[in-house]
Every structure is written in C-alpha cells, then in structure tokens.
Amino acid sequence: MGGDVDPISAVEFLPDPPRVRILDQTALPGEERYLELDSLDGVAEAIRTLRVRGAPAIGIAAAYGLAMQFNAPPGTKEPSQGPEVLAAFEVVAGVLAATRPTAVNLPWALDRLRRRLERWVEDPGDGRDPGTVLLDEARAIHHEDREACGAIGRCWDQIFPVPAGSGPVGVLTHCNAGALATGGMGTALAPVYAAHAQGVNLRVHVGETRPLQQGGRLTAWELTRVGIPVAVTVDSAVGALMARGRVNLVIVGADRVAANGDVANKIGTYSLAVLAREHGLPFYVALPSSTFDPATRTGLEIPVEERSETELRGTPGQRAVPESAGVWNPAFDITPAHLVTAFLTPSGVVRPPFGPSIQAITRSFAGPASGSERHE
C-alpha cells in the first residue's frame, strides 16, 4: 500500500563530489528546478529561504549538508581525528541549527548525527572515517523518514469515511505536508496518496497558505501531478467550504508536537482546528516520530518563528501594505491538543488521552538506525 505512488523527491545526496540536490520549491509550480548545493552556506540558505521546507525535509537536508562537509575533497574537508572532529562538528551544526527555529526535526537530526559522531570518537570500530559514518547516519534518517511516511499512509482506512453515494471524499489540508516536505510520500498527504492508490474517489481542498503559498503552489502541484483532484481557495474560505459540506475530514502536518499533544504547525492550522470542531469534522495531525518533542511540555514552550515583513508588503510597484502600517508575520501557530481528533503516526492512529501515548512513542523511538542508544 502506498507503493503505487511515485512521489517527487525533495532532497537527495549525490556523491563525487559530495553535494545536496534539492528541488527548489520557491520556483514551483512554474518550474521544476533542481539545485546541487556543494557548500554549507548554500544548504543553510536553501533552508532559510524555504527552497527546501517541511519539518522532515529540513531535518534530512541539514543531515546531508552536515555529512557533506565531512566528505569534502581532501584538503578542504573537516578534520577527521579525535576531539577536533567534535569541535568542527559543532561549528557546522551551529550554522545549520540557526536557519529556522520551530521545526524540531532540524535540531533532532543534528543531535542524532552528533551522538553518532561521539560514539565513533569513543570507538572508531571498523575504521570508517567520520565522513562515511555521518553520511550513513544521514542516509538512515532519510530512509527511516521514507518508511515513516509509508506507515502514516497506512492509517488511511482507519480515518477515511466510507463515501456516501458517488461523491468524492473531501479532504481539507493546509500548507504542504506532502512528498515535498518529507523524505517520502509526505505526512498529511500520505493517507491521501494511499487512499488514491486504493481507488478511493477523493478531492483535496487546500488554502493558498499565505504568505508563501505552499498550499496553492506545492500541494496542488504534487497531488495533481499524480492525478489527484485539488481545489485551491483563499485561506479564509475554509469555513465556507465546511459550511457547504465539502469537507469530510481535515489532515495537517506538524512542525513540532509537545509532550501534551499541543501542535505547532503552519499559521492558520489553529483556525482550521476550531472550524473543524464547530462543524463536527475530525481533525487529524500526521507526523513522523521525530516531530514529537518530549522535551517541550506544552505548546506555550514552542518558539514560533516570525518572518520578515517583506513577505506581506508587496513590491515597490504594487504595494500590498502601506509603509505606515505595521506587519505581524508569524510562520506558525499553536493548536491545543483538545482540538486534535487523533495523531497519524508511523505507529498508527493515536487517539486521546495523548500524553501517555506520546510518551510511549518517544520512549520507544530509537533515533539512531544502529540501535537504541538514544535514551541510554
């Protein structure tokens, strides 16, 4: 299941010379442009400017960017011995960690590489160099995310309503939590791809997702690419969509989920959750295990990135906001756990009470592919 879809690949690692290939999402849907980034600054810039975005994809891109630095050609690459390698790691990781603050997958991926490197310093084992060790770990992160997406997709038959009559099942999503946002077929869109592969007649609704329009540009692009019908509206029309009975369920992704189940996700998610509750519609949040953050107790502790005013002000030729007015441009909002019907995870559908289930998932979640040392 889910194997029938061929989702686009948002981020890849290419060897000889080592570089990170990303699909430049700022050029979509007009142009399918790939960038091959061979410098740390290039990778950091791509994350900061949302050329690559989506919490899981950011983690993978950062992991590959870091591994790339330790696989650079001889003479330019980072040191490969003892404590120096750990110090060098921190410099590189610091650049990547500073790009975006909200998605927990970014520091999670860097932390996983750090712990792998620490183990290597203690015991180099079979003599592989740090570059190889780090690249293997980054590839493992990517592989596991792809598998996690597939597992999330398999939740579809527990959440999709049996279609009444011949009409399509109306799925409302927000922003882009699809293949473009992950290492696989997406989080929120994984059940959509899986249901489509099983022949379910569905129709996806998505708001533009201002200001950067990831819904209208990216979700619409990647779904229609495989023949799934998509209708785009302005973000503020989601209430009217629900009032007209066009939505059967809501599925969104997440950038970070606190230990109590509060969800940080793209600005506007909270409004969708309140409206879904008003209309008696289920509101699902789909995520890999790495997006649960046991260290954050509630949504109040999640840092919310505020982005530049320029994203709203228009161009000098076509001002969208006068200079005299202020702009508030938060990238995310917090949806309280009580508005979430269930989490769609690689471990299956998680229903309330969330606290114990989230604790179980994060405890059993063996970060490094090579073992369960995460919570040693």
Added chain:
Amino acid sequence: MGGDVDPISAVEFLPDPPRVRILDQTALPGEERYLELDSLDGVAEAIRTLRVRGAPAIGIAAAYGLAMQFNAPPGTKEPSQGPEVLAAFEVVAGVLAATRPTAVNLPWALDRLRRRLERWVEDPGDGRDPGTVLLDEARAIHHEDREACGAIGRCWDQIFPVPAGSGPVGVLTHCNAGALATGGMGTALAPVYAAHAQGVNLRVHVGETRPLQQGGRLTAWELTRVGIPVAVTVDSAVGALMARGRVNLVIVGADRVAANGDVANKIGTYSLAVLAREHGLPFYVALPSSTFDPATRTGLEIPVEERSETELRGTPGQRAVPESAGVWNPAFDITPAHLVTAFLTPSGVVRPPFGPSIQAITRSFAGPASGSERHE
C-alpha cells in the same frame, strides 16, 4: 462626536459636464488616483472591477451613474418624457444592477431611484426634469449614508471595553468597511474613528483579505492616514492573534443582512465569527439600514458572488496555482445570526433577538429622503 475625523471621499458627483469621480481603490495604497467617469460603461466597469467597492459606496456610485445618464449633454441624454423615461431607466439600471450580485445596497439604490422617477411621471410637480430629480435623490442617498456612518460611529462607547491598564484596545476588522466603502466614515470603522477622536488608545488588526487585499491595502491606508495604528497579518493568523490576547472586540461590515440576522460579508468573516465565539470575544456587524434586506429570509437565500479564478492563479511569470488544479473563489460567506453579538446601526446597538428589531428598522426606514412611500 465623529466630526473630528476627515475621512477620505470614495465617490462624488461632479457637474458640468456630469461625471462620477471615484478614488481608484485598485491603485491603493501605492497611488491616490482619482478617475472622473462620464459614461455608463465606465461606472459599471469601475464597480465590476472593484475600483469602487464596499456595499454602501457601490449603491452611491450606481445612483450617481444612473443620474449622470439623465443629465448628459443635450442630444446624448436619455428621454425626459412620460413612459419613455421609465423604459430608458430600466435599460440603464439593468447595466448597473448586473455588475455585482451580493451587496443589496446596489439594487436598493436603483429601486429607490426607480420609485422616485415613477412618482415624477405621475406628478412632475414643480416642473424639474428627470435628470434633476434623479440627481437630487442620488445626492440624498449619499447624504443619508454619510449621516448613517456618523450614527454608527456613536455606538462606540457602548461596545468599546474600558482599557485594562495602559495597553491599547485591540480591534480586529476584516476587509475594508471604512470611508473607502461608504459615503461617510465607514460602517465597521466608524466606531474606530469615533473612539480615536475621543482619545481612546486603540490598535486595529486586519487580515490582508485575500485575494484582493482590501484589508492590507485599504483599511491600513485609510486608518494610518489619520494616525490610527494598524497591524496587518495574513488572514489565517487571526486565530493566533486572539489566542495571544491581542483582540478585545471584532467589528466587520456587511454586504447584506437577511431578515433573521444572517450576514453576508467578505469571505473569511464567518471564520472570524467562529473564532471570536471560541475566544469569548464580542463580534459586531456594522451597517446602514439599507444593508438589511427584509425580502431575504435567511442567509441561505443570499446569492454569493464567485469571482474569477485569475484572482488566485498568479501571473504567467509567477504561477501561484498550477493549471492542473481547480480554484474556488467565492467573494463572500454567510455568518449565521447566532454568532453575531450585536448589529451596530444608525438606530443604535441592536442585540438579540434580531428578527423583531430588524423588522422594526426596515419598516421605519424611509428609503426616499422625501417621505415614507417605500412601504406604501
């Protein structure tokens, strides 16, 4: 009260030769460009393309456009005798009525001019020609709307909370229901102007109001022009604004209010109402009497304009939605009466139950300035 503000004038009638002067709102906030329209097609185009917009302003512009046609230079102007003048009226009114379907003020204004002309045909009275009679009636519509705005503004001290501490009162509005949308100081913004004139420390929040950005472009422009602080967000951030405690009350305008109190207003209004209820915030709808439509029983009967997909699709150079995806672009949504805390009207603050109060307002509302023949 309210006399201290000098709001911008969205629409005026200029004689010799007769023409309708409008502030082209599609050029704001970048440019304050006035258009002098001397043809029926010009006025109709200006309404259709939202160069002049806002339910009351549309009614005034249509009334002036119609009167202009009957005041054109000799040889080109409409007939001035008997039944021919009524037939000519219908042709002109038909062009204007077809421009936009949702705002009730447009057919209301045309109907008022029609009834005035019918009385003139029955009894020409002092011998004034139809052009003069129609222009006087159009001016009366404009004058009464200006007065209505002032009266709505006087509701402010019944709805503004006493500021707690030294922080500003946070007012959330949507789209533009200000001076630019009316013949006076606005509907939703009238209490804002009035409170500001009384020295109330306030801060107005407004969403961009996609797709045509009347909030970010117009409300921000007209309020900051007189020194009222405005913060613009993406439309989907209003929930986060409320969750952060930045909003004390919500005030919006209306394009049509049904006999039961259901409200048609700019797309997104319904979401604001649901979110206001979730946060325990008052949700006010401000409108002149002409926006109540006693002939429409509930919101289900209100026609909702669906505008062109092109408003969302971006430009060929910068696609915002791929060709492969559909677009749904409703201009309005319906907010059920039970979510409305009160209507702010020229007759004062109207609280539930709304039905009898709305009936009383529309019964006592003497449409034509010259008398109470409306419901003869």
